[in-house]
Amino acid sequence: MKASTIAEREALGRAAREHSKRSSHRTVGELKRNPIELLKQSNEGRVENLVPLRYGRMAVSPFTFFRGTAILQANDLSQISDTGLTMPICGDGHLMNFGGFATPERQLVFDLNDFDEVAVGPFEWDLKRLTASLVVAARHMGLSRGAAENLVMTAVTEYRDRIAQYAQCGALELWYDRITFDRMAETALTPERRRTVRRGMEKAANRTHESSLEKMAEHNGDHWTIRDAPPVLFHVLGANALFTTEETEAYKGANWRKMLERMWGDYLKTMSHDRRELLSHFTVQDIVFKVAGVGSVGTRCMVVLSVDHMDKPLFLQIKEARPSVIAQHYKSPAIKHEGERVVQGQRMLQAASDIFLGWASGPMGRDFYFRQLRDMKLSANIELFDADLLEGYARLCGWIMARAHAKASGKAIEVSSYIGRGDQFAEALAGYAASYADQVESDYEVFMKACRSGVLQARTEEDMAADFRV
Structure with a gap:
């Protein structure tokens, strides 16, 4: 029977802790799979002659490899227990799949912007994709382990605090809530960072x-x-x-x-x-x-x-x-x-x-x-980020994900009740993200070895462009 009162819904959230302890989210599980086989599986039905270009783009760094391998993390998450708190999730909510774009009223908002993998799944799968991406990106930028952990704590505590706020909202309030530049700048950025983002917004306004x-x-x-x-x-x-x-x-x-x-x-x-x-x-x-x-x-x-x-x-x-x-x-x-x-x-x-x-x-x-195709779109370029800007961006991503989950599911009360007010859930995800980033680097090495040995063919943009000039 569906819980109807707020108290019953809070109880449902707390009950999910019984089969999925918050501390259990630290584990990545025993990953006994072949990343190359899963990658090949994800290529089925694609344009065969473009797969080498896909591999070429993935080969640039562990971060680009991570972006191209949503199938690996989905497989890995399915091997460990989940909260059972399911809803429509983005499915590929890594940090590059957030950005700015124009609403029909021509107002620039920040939101999730890639939904190719959207499906019903446990809410925490989106957070695990996001937090792992933050650590992989931090390592790509040469940041310390402590700085990477801080990014995850920032994103998840922002998600926790926002989902608690959304749990107090009415249905229409949630539906109308938008994260505009002004709202985002007030909470996620320092004054000098606002200037950086405003310059980006001015460029986006010209992408018509x-x-x-x-x-x-x-x-x-x-x-x-x-x-x-x-x-x-x-x-x-x-x-x-x-x-x-x-x-x-x-x-x-x-x-x-x-x-x-x-x-x-x-x-x-x-x-x-x-x-x-x-x-x-x-x-x-x-x-x-x-x-x-x-x-x-x-x-x-x-x-x-x-x-x-x-x-x-x-x-x-x-x-x-x-x-x-x-x-x-x-x-x-x-x-x-x-x-x-x-x-x-x-x-x-x-x-x-x-x-x-x-x-x-x-x-x-x-x-x-x-x-x-393009309508005042603004996307992050992590190559130009420093630790401070990435922290503000992590906070923004946590907020956006909480708003998306709350609106799409109507389960902010249950999720907030599950997470609670402390740092236990965030600390567990910090542990998970660090371990999963290790796994990404390990998988990347296996992938690069397969490319170098000819098991997989990776081609650059220049290689492919030359084919068109023949």
Whole structure:
């Protein structure tokens, strides 16, 4: 029977400690798995000729390797006990998957911004992904073990304090809560850091569809064509086909228009009437293939350029949605459409979502979702961070994750009651994150050895770009 009173819900949270002690979160478990086999498993169904580029991007450092291996941590988390306090979770909430973007009202907010792995899972899995990423990043930056531990304590205590505040909120308060620049700056940053972020915001404000048009496309008399910039952006042509013959035929020449027409009809059905009306003002000009991120390399991703009657552009990204690694390793509800899973998960976890989010089925029965390509987006560059800025950022990530979990689940009371007011949970996660960062470094060495010996083929951007010039 569902608990209804606040006292009953608090009791449920405390009861979860009986089978999942807060101190137990320190353990990473006995990891008897082959990272190379799991990596190969995660490549199934990807564009085979792009997998070497995925490995090339992962090979840069243990941190980029970590970003590309959500499947490893999901597998490892499934081997240890969990709280049973489940909810929609991001599934890949490492520190690079947070950032700034514009709301429909053109206000810059900070939030989670990658939902490819979103699924129902234990709340602490998101925190373990985040905290491990903080330690791996701290080591990449050459920070001390103590500084890395401090980052984890900062993020988790912020999560604890915020989730306790959200436990006192009404449903509408939670739904309307947004982490704007001003709110974030007041609590997470020192005055000089605010200036740094404000400069970043000013740059983000210029990352609009219009500013992208001149950089990314050229006008050929009566229509716009996106410029090729291989291996990141390119038209699918026979000479440099990355795909099977059947798939190449779907994407190349005039065939892409037929493919897009079929997908567009499905996509529009997932939109509200006003959004459909807005999209009717745009005419499609061109479509190119895009190779994005680290973990996403090898998935099918396209960029569509449309313009309205004033020649003002709209760039939409159509991205393949593959089964979530969380759903593969935790018993989640059955999924009908992977694109719908991503979109609905994003709408639940974010405070304000892209107005063009939607989904459709594409060539060869693959699932896709649609979103804007660039709209005042602001992302972290940890290479430019120091310990002080990273600490402020860790605090912000803890806050964002608490807000996302509270809104998406309605279980802030239970989670807050489980964590309690002390540092026991945070200290356990600090221990976990340090041990898991050791595991990441160990897996990275195994991965690099496989690359060097030829078991895995890793290629750089330059190697791949050369293929297009042949």
